[in-house]
Structures are given as C-alpha cells and as structure tokens.
Amino acid sequence: xxxxxxxxxxxxxxxxxxxxxxxxxxxxxxxxxxxxxxxxxxxxxxxxxxxxxxxxxxxxxxxxxxxxxxxxxxxxxxxxxxxxxxxxxxxxxxxxxxxxxxxxxxxxxxxxxxxxxxxxxxxxxxxxxxxxxxxxxxxxxxxxxxxxxxxxxxxxxxxxxxxxxxxxxxxxxxxxxxxxxxxxxxxxxxxxxxxxxxxxxxxxxxxxxxxxxxxxxxxxxxxxxxxxxxxxxxxxxxxxxxxxxxxxxxxxxxxxxxxxxxxxxxxxx
Amino acid sequence: xxxxxxxxxxxxxxxxxxxxxxxxxxxxxxxxxxxxxxxxxxxxxxxxxxxxxxxxxxxxxxxxxxxxxxxxxxxxxxxxxxxxxxxxxxxxxxxxxxxxxxxxxxxxxxxxxxxxxxxxxxxxxxxxxxxxxxxxxxxxxxxxxxxxxxxxxxxxxxxxxxxxxxxxxxxxxxxxxxxxxxxxxxxxxxxxxxxxxxxxxxxxxxxxxxxxxxxxxxxxxxxxxxxxxxxxxxxxxxxxxxxxxxxxxxxxxxxxxxxxxxxxxxxxx
Ligand SMILES: Nc1ncnc2c1ncn2[C@@H]1O[C@H](COP(=O)(O)OP(=O)(O)OP(=O)(O)O)[C@@H](O)[C@H]1O
Ligand SMILES: Nc1ncnc2c1ncn2[C@@H]1O[C@H](COP(=O)(O)OP(=O)(O)OP(=O)(O)O)[C@@H](O)[C@H]1O
Ligand SMILES: [Mg+2]
Ligand SMILES: [Mg+2]
Numbered sequence: 001x002x003x004x005x006x007x008x009x010x011x012x013x014x015x016x017x018x019x020x021x022x023x024x025x026x027x028x029x030x031x032x033x034x035x036x037x038x039x040x041x042x043x044x045x046x047x048x049x050x051x052x053x054x055x056x057x058x059x060x061x062x063x064x065x066x067x068x069x070x071x072x073x074x075x076x077x078x079x080x081x082x083x084x085x086x087x088x089x090x091x092x093x094x095x096x097x098x099x100x101x102x103x104x105x106x107x108x109x110x111x112x113x114x115x116x117x118x119x120x121x122x123x124x125x126x127x128x129x130x131x132x133x134x135x136x137x138x139x140x141x142x143x144x145x146x147x148x149x150x151x152x153x154x155x156x157x158x159x160x161x162x163x164x165x166x167x168x169x170x171x172x173x174x175x176x177x178x179x180x181x182x183x184x185x186x187x188x189x190x191x192x193x194x195x196x197x198x199x200x201x202x203x204x205x206x207x208x209x210x211x212x213x214x215x216x217x218x219x220x221x222x223x224x225x226x227x228x229x230x231x232x233x234x235x236x237x238x239x240x241x242x243x244x245x246x247x248x249x250x251x252x253x254x255x256x257x258x259x260x261x262x263x264x265x266x267x268x269x
Numbered sequence: 270x271x272x273x274x275x276x277x278x279x280x281x282x283x284x285x286x287x288x289x290x291x292x293x294x295x296x297x298x299x300x301x302x303x304x305x306x307x308x309x310x311x312x313x314x315x316x317x318x319x320x321x322x323x324x325x326x327x328x329x330x331x332x333x334x335x336x337x338x339x340x341x342x343x344x345x346x347x348x349x350x351x352x353x354x355x356x357x358x359x360x361x362x363x364x365x366x367x368x369x370x371x372x373x374x375x376x377x378x379x380x381x382x383x384x385x386x387x388x389x390x391x392x393x394x395x396x397x398x399x400x401x402x403x404x405x406x407x408x409x410x411x412x413x414x415x416x417x418x419x420x421x422x423x424x425x426x427x428x429x430x431x432x433x434x435x436x437x438x439x440x441x442x443x444x445x446x447x448x449x450x451x452x453x454x455x456x457x458x459x460x461x462x463x464x465x466x467x468x469x470x471x472x473x474x475x476x477x478x479x480x481x482x483x484x485x486x487x488x489x490x491x492x493x494x495x496x497x498x499x500x501x502x503x504x505x506x507x508x509x510x511x512x513x514x515x516x517x518x519x520x521x522x523x524x525x526x527x528x529x530x531x532x533x534x535x536x537x538x
Contacts, residue, residue: 017391019383041395041423042381088394088421089341143338143417144302144450166394169420170338172301172450174490198395198423237423242453242495249521250528260498267499267528268508 002067005029005052005161005192009061012047021047023215024061029194031160034187036203036223037196039212040237045196046088048212049165052194053085065161081110084159088166088196090150094138099130099149102138106157120156127182128152143170151179162186165196200226200233201241204258211236227255282308283319284468290412292328293442297455297476300465301490306448307338309465310414313446331411332360338416338448340401344389349375349400352389356408374403379429394421402430406437412444419454431457456494456517464489477513496520503527 007027014021022044029035039045050056051063054070065082068075084106087093096102103124107117125131128148133141138149147170154162164183168176184205186193195202203209203223211219211226213236219226226233230240230248240248247257247266257263282305290296300306311317313324314335326333334356337343346352350371357367375385378399384392389400398421405413419427431454437443438458449455455462456476464472464479466489472482479486480497493501497520500512510527514520 014391017387039423041399041421041426042384042393046393089339091339091342142303142307143420148302166421170302170417170450172490173452173492174487175302176450234424237425239424239427246495246499246524250525260495260502263499264502264506267531268503268506 002064003028004031004066006064007052007061008064010048010051010058010063011060012051012056013059014047020044020215021056022051022058025217027210027217029161029192031192032187032190033192033208034184034206035192035194036206036209037194037212038198038200038203038209038226038236038238040198043212043237044215045212046165047215049085049088049163049194049196052161052163053083054079055085082159083161083163084154084157085163086150086154086165086167088169090146091139093150093153094146097137098135099138099141100125100134102149103130103152103156106153110157124152124156127155144172144175147171148175148179155182158189158191161192161194163194163196167195168197168199168202198237199239200244201239201258204241211238213237224255227258230255282468283312286322286465286468286470288463288470288473290444290446292411293438293444294461295438295445295459296447297452297459297462298446298448298465299450299452299455299462299491300448304465305468306465307416308468310335310416310446310448314414326412332408333412333414334405334408334410335414336401336405336416336418338420340397341390341394343401344397347388349380349385349387349389349392352400353404353407356404360408370407370409371403374407375400377406377429377433378403379426395423395426398422399426406433409441410443411441412446415445415447415449417449418447419449419451427454434458452492452494453496456496456520460515464491475515477515480513494520496524500524 007025010025011023012021037045051058054076057071063070065079068078070079094102096105104121107120125134128151130149130152133145141149151167167179171179183193206223209221209223210217227244233240241258243257243259243263247263252266257266298306312319314333344352346355353371353374354367357370380396380399384396389397402418418430447455447458460475462474462476462479463470476497479493480501483501500510500520500523503510504512510523514523
C-alpha cells in the first residue's frame, strides 16, 4: 500500500519572484500523526501548507496523498477529499454568503443524506459557538469569529489530514484552550494534523517538529529537543513557552519547565 | 458612546462606552472574541460614526492613526515602500522626509530590505503585518490605535515592535490604545487596562487591579499576563510575594527578589 502522505523533494518558486518559497522538502507521514512546522516570518510555512493540499503545485518534486499526486488535475478531487487546509487569513477561505452556508458548502459536496448534512452543519455551528451568527456574512464577523468559522469549515469535513496555519491567531485565551483540545482530539479518531506556527508552546504535544528557514527544513526532531537549544530556536524566530523563558531568565535549569504548574512547583516546594 | 451595526439584524456592537485617555498614556484593551474591541478602535479612528455619543480629541496637534486587525485587507499600493509612503505623503511632507520616514519605519519593524520593493500582496502573513505597522509608525501619530498588532509576528518581530513602541513613547510621548488577546505583550507596554464584554466596558483598571479578579477574567475567556499569573499562584500557595504589580518591570523585580531570597535561605541552611 502507498504511504499515507509523502513530500518528495518538494520545491516551489513564486512566479516572477527571486526568493524561494520552499526548497527540497522531504517528509513521510503515518496516519494519526501530529506534525508541527515551525519557523520565522517568511520561512515558507504557508507556502508548504498550500503545497500539501494541492492549492499550489510544486515546481519540482512531488506531493503524494495515498498515492495520488497533486500535480495531476484529475487526482485533485481525491486529494481534496483527504486533505483540508485552515488558511492563515480566514477571509481567503470563505466562499459562501452566510456563516451557515459557509459551513454547509464543503459538506454538501460530499454525497451525504440531507439529514446527515443538517446534523453536521448544526454540530459545526454549535461546537464553534457560531450559532448566534449563522445568518450573517462571513466577512462581517469579528477577527476571532472568522478564525472559528475557518476552523469549523474544515473540522466538519473530518479530513484524514488537517492542515492548520496559525489556528490560534485571533482567538481569546479561553478559545485558544478550547480549540487546542478540539484539535488534539482529532488524533484519537486517527486523523493526522500538520500545525504551522512560530510558537513552540503550540507544538509541545506534537509527535515531531520540522523547523523551516529560508524555505528549507533546517531541523527535525521531537519538540522537547528545541527546549534544550533555546538560543538557536530563538534565532529561527521561534517563541519559547512563557514559562520556559521565565525560567531561563531566573537562571533555573529551564529545559524541564514548559508551563505555569511546573514553574510554581520549582519555585515554591 | 453607542455603535450599532446595520445588516439583516441590527447588532449593538458598543453599548454606552465612556472613558478618557490622557495625552501620552498607554492603555490596553482586552475582551473576548466579538466583544467590540475592533469596533471601538474604528470609532475612535473616525472610520465609523457612533449611533450615539461622541469622541473628542483635545490638545497637541498630530494624527490619530489606526493599524487594523487584518492588514492584508487595507493594502493597495504596488510596492511595500509606496504602501508605507502613502500616509506621510498625504501629510504634505517634503519627499526627502517621506523617504527617510519610510526607511526608518521599515527598519524599525525588522522587514528585510530585499522585500521593500515587492508588492505587499506577495508577502507572508508576518511580513504583511510588519508593513502595516510600519505604515502606521511612519505617520508619526500622536495617538496610535493598534488592533491585534502581534498576530502573525514571530518572536523577533514581536520583540522589535515592543522595543520600537517603548522608544517612541519615551521620546515623543506617543499615546497608545492597544487591543490584543496577548496579555504578555500588553503588559510590556501599559499600566492601565480596559475590559470590554458584549459591547460594554466592564472594567477600567490596572494590571495590578486585575490580579484581584482572576476568576472574573477566566469567566470572560481572558487571562492575566504570565508573570502576574505566576505571582498570584505563588502568593496563593503562601509564598512571600505581592502579586498586585502594575508593570512588567515591577513584576520581574518582585519575582527576582523572591527567588533570590529563596536561594539565600537554601544557602544559609
Ligand atoms: N504570493 C506570493 N508571491 C511571491 N512571494 C511570496 C508570496 N507569498 C509569500 N511569498 C514569499 O515566500 C516566502 C515564504 O512565505 P510564506 O508565506 O510561506 O512564509 P511563512 O513561513 O508562512 O511566514 P509567516 O510566519 O509570516 O506567515 C517569503 O519570502 C514570502 O515573502
Ligand atoms: N462589518 C460588520 N458588520 C456587522 N457586524 C459586525 C461587523 N464587524 C463586526 N461585527 C459584529 O460586531 C461585534 C463586535 O465585533 P468586533 O470586531 O468589534 O469584535 P472584537 O472584540 O474586535 O473581536 P475579535 O477579538 O474577534 O477581533 C461582533 O459580534 C461582530 O460579529
Ligand atoms: Mg504563514
Ligand atoms: Mg477585533
């Protein structure tokens, strides 16, 4: 059987641009994996995200989803059924005139019974707190409401691979926690996830981390590995968890500290 | 001040909000997703008219400038330099002064010089945020309204923004009103905090004042800055610290004092 998800020497140059978007990235993903892609502004994360779901086609190399290649137009339909991207800018994702129609759009493209469609859309509206705003235009939502809608859009489709590009941006602290839990739960249902960000805190529970710089993968390993190389991680534009930064600043052995509870117990036993 | 949005159903986005800001003061604006922060900033910037109530600005001359939450929605110029130059040009400055301001602002936000001549639409999300912030800074406002300025910015980008704002504040007495879901960022800039919920101002206080309202904040999906959460937890556990600190410097001093004391005790034993 073909591996679930493969990037084979994938490169992308934007037309008419001298900077490389993404350069020779290799990756193989097992089903049920949580991968985090970290890197500075302009390092190529969003470009890679768009390559992974077929929105961009590699200028060299191949992106394969269960054997289907994003390079072949007649296979894109199969790819879209399996891979869903939550955009960095939600506005670019929306296609429908109301919040409810927006969530329904993708679901209706699957051959499902009207009752299942109704139930799925309602669940999306409720899960993401959008029920009260279901009749307004997606573009007239507040920033955080847009982020929640963009997540709901893809979440209801239950793709085998969900790509989230800075999914917590624009959310308040409580919503950040709720969405983190919701995305973490995908794993238990066997879905895979690639999470693009510059914050290590969001990547701490990942199975593996890729760090990008200048379009290339410059480091790969478990998230805890980055805690032991704080200087280098900061130089790659990565923000460390606030508890880790505080521990470093106090001169503690900071690498074991990633959250408030741990820091409190180190400081006051 | 009251502001209602039209649409299929009227939404009251702001409800009887009143406050004053002194010249040169820095104020944080927090509130859950959809609470009316962006609407309030748009009203203050004169982009939308309140349905009742008024906004008055007194004293020293100089522009009031808003850096919007979704910068990519405001771009129109052909190159980054032109985008940043647009505001200062409309202030009737001489071209040399405009050019100098553009260079200064783009340097201050840390955008790589090779990106200054490309279209703002051909940038990564974090690069776009930097351009939008540079465009606001280049206006040399007397009062700057920032809507979620850290969204999309990587570690170095956030550090550059804090440093720049602090410097301008010290040198020119810039007034600031910053809406953000990142309490750590806000704590590094302000003493005073406004809390907005469902269009109403529910608190006009300081960071120190908020340390007594932990549960109320949590109920609003909000959080204290990390350092204040840490001090609160230590204090609650019986550690000899005072959690109600007003600035990030004071909070650090308090934490360091406590930690050094602990080390000393450990050494004496
Ligand atoms: N539409 C485009 N046309 C040309 N160049 C682009 C375009 N979009 C991005 N780039 C460039 O490609 C490089 C990678 O951009 P990308 O958006 O993938 O970065 P990123 O890692 O997602 O950054 P951020 O953290 O700021 O979102 C950057 O140098 C960027 O300026
Ligand atoms: N253009 C618009 N037309 C109609 N309603 C709007 C519009 N913009 C915002 N609203 C609504 O007004 C309310 C306040 O929105 P606002 O954008 O001010 O919130 P916010 O506090 O900035 O939220 P966020 O933290 O998500 O950015 C929300 O319920 C929102 O859906
Ligand atoms: Mg990006
Ligand atoms: Mg807003």
